Amino acid sequence: MIRYAYYPGCVAQESGKELDNATRFVAKKLNIDLIPMPEASCCGGGALDGFDKNLKLFINGRTLALAEKMGVDILTICNTCTLTLSEVNEELINNSESLDKTNEYLSKIGLRYSGKVKIKHLLYVVRDEIGFDALKKMVVKNLNGINIAPFYGCHILRPSTVVKFDDVESPTGFEELIMALGGEPVSYANRTKCCGFQTILVDRAQSSYLSGSAILEAKGKKADVMVTPCPLCHLSLDMYQSAAGKSVNEKLSMPVMHLPQLIGIALGANFAEMGFSRHNVSLKPLSERIGI
């Protein structure tokens, strides 16, 4: 059994609980032991850095130190958590001044970090630890004939000096996963672009145009469903899809799945187990087509 400290991030524990549930389902099937981190805090995304650089280091240094104490690496299911924790990890490993400063704080709460922890997103845990060939053999509900548009988003790819999972110019991990599950990956330029979530409450027009453009392109390429490895992208693409459609003058009705939900249905999960009723855009027609 592979063991990881499980860092679901905040959204998967609040509005996006279906993502947490789907991840637990998939982890069980794939024999991944997700060890809870009840003491871990929110990573703060890009925002905490803009509030106070050292606060970002302390808060996330604490999470890294907790995982180090547990003796395991961290598994994430959110792109932004992945990047934020990885950025802090790189900083603490490469900058002794930052590490000393952070350890001074950590010493006051009985912790210490030495830089041993790695942060890995579920997508690449499946690729590197399970293997797509092994995954293929576990598929009970083949997704044959389903056009699936992978939406990588930003923080699982960029900056590639920090998140080093895939080829930043031409990533393949997501497509290979889709093929292992029997689906047809849809090729489209927006797969590695921004969903606009960062400014969804700040500049709605800008944000909606970005999500709208991505959904519209996927629709034009005959996608039956979009899939994202990030709950923030999911909020932008699914929950705010109506605004996204208005932004690109198109009535959109594109179902959007979380990555573990896609793996989950291929591994035998049903509609309720994946929490599909919690999505804004209905997954009923697609689920019926797949036969779940």
Add this chain to the structure above:
Amino acid sequence: MEFKVRSYRFNPEVDTQAYYKEYAIQDFPGMTVLNALMKIKYELDGTLSFRRSCRSAICGSCAMKINGITKLACKTQVKPEIMKFGIVNVEPLANMPVVRDLIVDQEGFFDTIKAIKPYLLTEGENEELSGFKTLKEGEKIKQPVYSREQFKNLTGNNDTPNCILCECCYSECNGVSGNKKYLGPAALAKLYRYSEDPRDNDRDVSRLLNGSKPDGMWDCVHCQACEEFCPKGISPVKAIVRLHEKTIKNSITSTPGAKHVVSIAQSIKKTGKLDEAKVALGTAGIAGVIRDLPVVISAALKGKMPPLKLEPIKNMDDVKLAYKELGLEEK
């Protein structure tokens, strides 16, 4: 090795729409995409138009999209592109109107640079140290003396003063794709650079106030594309985040972008978690929540409403101590 260059073509004087044209050429060891384009222009098709000058990744003229990614043609070798994509596909920079073939209209980009006042503000500063005057006999020139430490945020091989204005970041910027009025990464990184310059005489934080206006620093979507694709190794997004921090520390917090950051920091201070409901309210206010009522109602009907009261994480005092250690308890 013979390989193909596929170029975007558009001449507004004769073409009604853009098209792509392929050229087959022979490579040579170390051939760059710019070498290939010049070979095409000189030997195959003199009408192919593109900007170039120094051929040494210094002038920034030959930025273009190469196999979908914005790069300097003079810094990009043909061989790895062919090995990866099988072809060299060249297109004009994104986020700017095309003038002809691979040449774009740069005016909008340079307007963003002008907008941030890319020069040291001196007006009204210490008269003794500025302006022109005749020295009296025996009088020595008085010059301000600065320490290296005062320039620490402006120096280094990968820092903002090394920007060559090539527009690679602007072309790749997702924020600009979503809002053409957005200042963009190059201008905002430059704004940070001037805000950190000890010689700058911006006593009333006008730079930070101007940068906080709509279409300014808070429209950065954090896509990281500017850092990823800068040919000089600069990270405009990191400069923008420092600009955010500086703006908030200067109490310029009335904008939705600043409110968003402060709301998240306060939420973590209180519960260790991101309180989705409170952050939304803190950022967009009641008016924003009313605007988003259809989304809120839909979320509620689907059971996706975040809890109104969040339970703090275990050992919450540890997180509070981080705020205390950094003097951020009252922020």
